[in-house]
Amino acid sequence: MHTTESDGTLSPVEVVQLSKQIGLDVIAITDHDTMKGAQEAMEEGKKQGIRVIPGLEISAGYKGNDTHVLGYGMDYDDPRLEPVFHYVQRDRKKRNLKIAKKMQEDGIIIDIDDVISRPTFGRPHFAKILVEQGYATSISDAFEKYLKEGRQYFLPRTYIPIETAISIIHECGGIAILAHPFQYGYESIKGFLDDIVEMGIDGIEIYYSGYTDKQKGVLLQYAKEKNLLVTGGSDFHGDNKPDIKLGSVDVKCEEFLKRFE
Ligand code: AMP
Ligand code: ZN
Secondary structure (H helix, E strand, O other): OOOOOOOOOOOHHHHHHHHHHOOOOEEEEOOEOOOOOHHHHHHHHHHHOOEEEEEEEEEEEEOOEEEEEEEEOOOOOOHHHHHHHHHHHHHHHHHHHHHHHHHHHOOOOOOHHHHHHOOOOOHHHHHHHHHHOOOOOOHHHHHHHHHOOOOOOOOOOOOEEHHHHHHHHHHOOOEEEEOOHHHHOOOOHHHHHHHHHHOOOOEEEEEEOOOOHHHHHHHHHHHHHHOOEEEEEOOOOHHHOOOOOOOOOOOOOHHHHHOOO
């Protein structure tokens, strides 16, 4: 789940409270490239009597393409994570400055200092500005018209190699999981998965919003063959992804949870 610490619209505390209200037993906070929300979420989890697994979702590079690795169970203040945050934030800042300047030149009202001072500011936040000022009707419309690859406000980011992301998660005692494997557009997923397994991934996210039984079946079979952990999640982002409701994915991940006992 994502919170206001990255591109979600509910705070860490609100995510935990809502999770409790709808009857979830275990949740994981996996903000993009930050663990800032983990402490509050875990404290709120203790108050509410709900298990909160600390995590993050690192935007890493596989053959130069944005590929997400989920890390679970690290200490949120482990200094060995700092280089990841530092790299991502510096890269984002550079790109965001260029996007914000371009928008400003086109007459969009945007506070450039605010944009570059926020470490996990990303395209979803730019999308929100476009919606608020009437340039798009929704976040996804803003992506479609202005922010997806090839559109006028798209600029690529650079990524730490996926092998590095996996090994840093491991150094910090965490579990590294490939996020939403069907989201990267590979026609044949097997070659991609084989490479990532070779790099030491511990498991794959299989129960994911919108994945069909057939897709889940392919991944489950693969995970079994390679003895990988199986995880899942809704990828809740609040109003930034309004089609995804909290707790909307039925996740079966007993083996994974045993690692946290
Ligand atoms: P960035 O890392 O700043 O390039 O932004 C990427 C993030 O934008 C992803 O992690 C998604 O959460 C979000 N995103 C990408 N495409 C869309 C879309 N079509 N609609 C809504 N959110 C999107
Ligand atoms: Zn996100």
